[in-house]
Amino acid sequence: MVDAIFPESVTLFEELLFDADPAEDLHLLLESPGGDGETAVRLVRAAQARCRELTVVVPNQAKSAGTILVMGAHHILMGPTSDLGPVDPQFPSPGSAGLYSAKDLIAAVDNAQAAIAANPDTYLLHVSLLADVTAVMVQQARSALGRTDDLVREALSSNEDRAEAEVIEIAEALKEPLINLPLHHGAVFGAKDAHGAGLPVIFADPYGEQWKLIWHLWTKYFALDAYVYEGHLASQVMPRHQPY
Numbered sequence: 001m002v003d004a005i006f007p008e009s010v011t012l013f014e015e016l017l018f019d020a021d022p023a024e025d026l027h028l029l030l031e032s033p034g035g036d037g038e039t040a041v042r043l044v045r046a047a048q049a050r051c052r053e054l055t056v057v058v059p060n061q062a063k064s065a066g067t068i069l070v071m072g073a074h075h076i077l078m079g080p081t082s083d084l085g086p087v088d089p090q091f092p093s094p095g096s097a098g099l100y101s102a103k104d105l106i107a108a109v110d111n112a113q114a115a116i117a118a119n120p121d122t123y124l125l126h127v128s129l130l131a132d133v134t135a136v137m138v139q140q141a142r143s144a145l146g147r148t149d150d151l152v153r154e155a156l157s158s159n160e161d162r163a164e165a166e167v168i169e170i171a172e173a174l175k176e177p178l179i180n181l182p183l184h185h186g187a188v189f190g191a192k193d194a195h196g197a198g199l200p201v202i203f204a205d206p207y208g209e210q211w212k213l214i215w216h217l218w219t220k221y222f223a224l225d226a227y228v229y230e231g232h233l234a235s236q237v238m239p240r241h242q243p244y
Helices: 008-016 037-048 065-071 102-118 120-129 135-146 148-157 164-180 191-196 209-224
Strands: 026-029 054-058 075-078 090-092 099-101 201-203 226-230 235-239
Touching (some): 008 037, 008 226, 026 209, 037 054, 037 065, 037 148, 054 065, 065 164, 075 191, 090 102, 099 102, 102 135, 135 148, 148 164, 191 201, 209 226
Parallel strands (some): 026 054, 054 075, 075 201
Antiparallel strands (some): 090 099
């Protein structure tokens, strides 16, 4: 799966699981800049319902909602380039194909309010800078941030082999580095960081044949410059400029 994670992903992802055998292990190669955490929980629950053990392979990045998804796996295969990140909710930017983070939106509004309070003459400047921001967008961002702790626990609990005590322990270990402390959505959280917080990381040998094969496959998807959902029975490749 090579895509941002939003509700449209569910139907495409479900196609990949059509022939999955619940008695066998499932491997998911994931590349995602993030997206909607609620959808990420739906995806990992769907995957866990179709396999014995779930391994998520992260050759490059699984940020934000991608990180929430990998939290529900039995194993997370990571190499030297693999990166998870802060679980700051993201939203599609109005009028563009990009994403913006909830924390960034709230910070921009709060900073504008403080600047106007300190110097009312800057009101028109800040209004123009935030012309595309609505009160509903700000409230959605605040509401999404308020759900972050719960989403982390729900994702961790989607692995039914994980005891409740372990869910609580890992969630607490992830709270500071992935929720409270990061000021930048792109903050790096590599394999050692994830392992140190209690996530089930498998360290890939960067000189080993396994990692070379994974990297070779990933670079083929990278070269497509497209959204990709591919399994045994389904292969959806959509140009990045094309909406669903």
